[in-house]
Amino acid sequence: MSKWNDVYVMFLFIFMPVHVKLLNNSLARTPPMGWMSWGYYMCGANCEKNPEKCLNENLILTVADTFYQEGYQEAGYEYIIIDDCWSELERDSNGRLVPDRKRFPNGMKYIADYIHKRNLKFGMYTNIAKKTCMKYPGSRDHFDIDAKTFAEWDVDYLKVDGCFVEEDFLNTAYIQLGSALQKTGRQMVYSCSWPYYIQYIHNKIPDYQPVADHCNMWRNYHDVVASWKVIKSIIMHYQIEYKRLSPHHGPGHWNDPDMIVFGSGALNEGQSRVHLTVYLMLSAPILMSCDVNNITPYEKQLLQNLDLLAIGQDPLGVMAKPYQLELEVTLWVKPHLPMKGDKYHSFSFAIVNFDVRAHLISFFPSAYGANYTDGYSVMDVFANTFGKNVTLSDYIEVTVPPEDVILYSLFPL
Structure with a gap:
């Protein structure tokens, strides 16, 4: 980065708080728990060729029904979150995001209403670039209209990725989009990927204080996949980085090691215990990503073990x-x-x-x-x-x- 860019970023951080409120939405006082589509369904847009990995309206309503009927809701799982690839490839004539008309024929407000009637909460995804990580429309240059759209759809949780943007923009865009969300008057858990892209794409050490000031939770490390080797590497990251990560972690602002990948057959029972236990000891968000019909009886028992979950949902929110x-x-x-x-x-x-x-x-x-x-x-x-x-x-x-x-x-x- 040039010296001028260094001065520019410093200027923004000195003067931005005068104009932008710090995050104060009173949400995520304990780590969010729920389900997210990406880890298992990935982009999930080609339903004709791969119907078993189809990200569509029926999938999301099925997850809501499963939470409601099979004890997950009572155990504390409440957020059902649609990740990337949910929209049409172009905005409408008014510059608004449009849900994929084939896969989400009734639109997102219909899904939100369905989920809310079951006393569950609805989450969605965007990116701070002009395109999402999978090249769907992103929110850059549309922060205000997208925030208003998500609010009108009654979204409760917004995951915001950071692909395809320069370092300077990362350090301001999350603050600006967060401010746009607050201006809507609708409370949404604000999940950022800010520090991940600073560290692993731009090769800098993240400053976690502004991240914690403006986000409810944030990704620190690489994506999880259904692999014991990958899960071990994630756990080791939090072990090695404990001193740097723990001071910024607590009620309302959480380090996020990514999803729980049960239901894949990749883990034996002992490895499954490690995966979930360490996340709960970290007071991490517990967002499973799976075909809910593939969860084994033992995995379900773990996911609904109230004595185990109480450790992760403890109000003090201490990172082990x-x-x-x-x-x-x-x-x-x-x-x-x-x-x-x-x-x-x-x-x-x-x-x-x-x-x-x-x-x-x-x-x-x-x-x-x-x-x-x-x-x-x-x-x-x-x-x-x-x-x-x-x-x-x-x-x-x-x-x-x-x-x-x-x-x-x-x-x-």
Whole structure:
């Protein structure tokens, strides 16, 4: 970047807050939970050749019915989000986005009404460039009219990508589009990809403070796919980047490691436990992407395990801290509610084993923040059982199976 561009960007950040409100929509006080189309259905526009991966009205209504009828809604899943490739390839004569007429014949307001009647929430996608990542119409030069359109369609959540734009524009466009959304008067969760494109396309270190000031959540790392290797790389990213990411994470503003890819057959039960558990320990959004008819009974049990979900939905919203116990074994530690008085937290301890062999692990909870002198009750979250209480002088010892996780929640007595 030239020296002039450096001065220009600095000028914008110094003077922009005078004219642009910081995000204050009171949304996403806990990490959003729901379903998103991209991870499984991808672009999904060629329904004739690939009907099983068709992104259309029927798919979205089916997901809404499944959430409503099969316990997902009661477990806290509420957002149903359409990703890229939902529109016609051209705007209308008034410059407005138009839903694909074949795949979404009744339009987006019809879908929003259907979802809202089930007390669920509706999400959509755009990009801050002139084209989306898949070359559909993007929102650049149309921020105000697109914000108004999404508001008129009663959208509750907007995912905003950042393909095909220069660094300077990334650092202003998300702020400008966020301001346009606020001016509509409709509250929408604002999901940004701002830091991802700064770091991995423009090769700069993101400044997370303006991101957290203007977005409810943001992507930090590469797209997830249904691969254990990829999921491990995402988890390792958050472990390595913990010190840089955690200060900007909390109620209303969340780091987003991308979707939960259950229903693919790519993960065994242990790997599935790791995938979901670490995301919940991070207080990350839980947005599954799948054919809801392909979720296995065990995956559904995990997704609806209320003791497990409570860790991720804890109102304190603390991002778990990682401690490397062995080369392939990490202890993730998360303080959360309930508290004893106003100073003794409960804690969850997730011992994650990436190795292909089992590891015998022991640790003292008191070495990682547990400080209540009367001790703690110990819950094995996956077994849904309570073991022997522990004091501050006691250690916990457990064998962690290969590529699996053991999860304990400790509650002050």
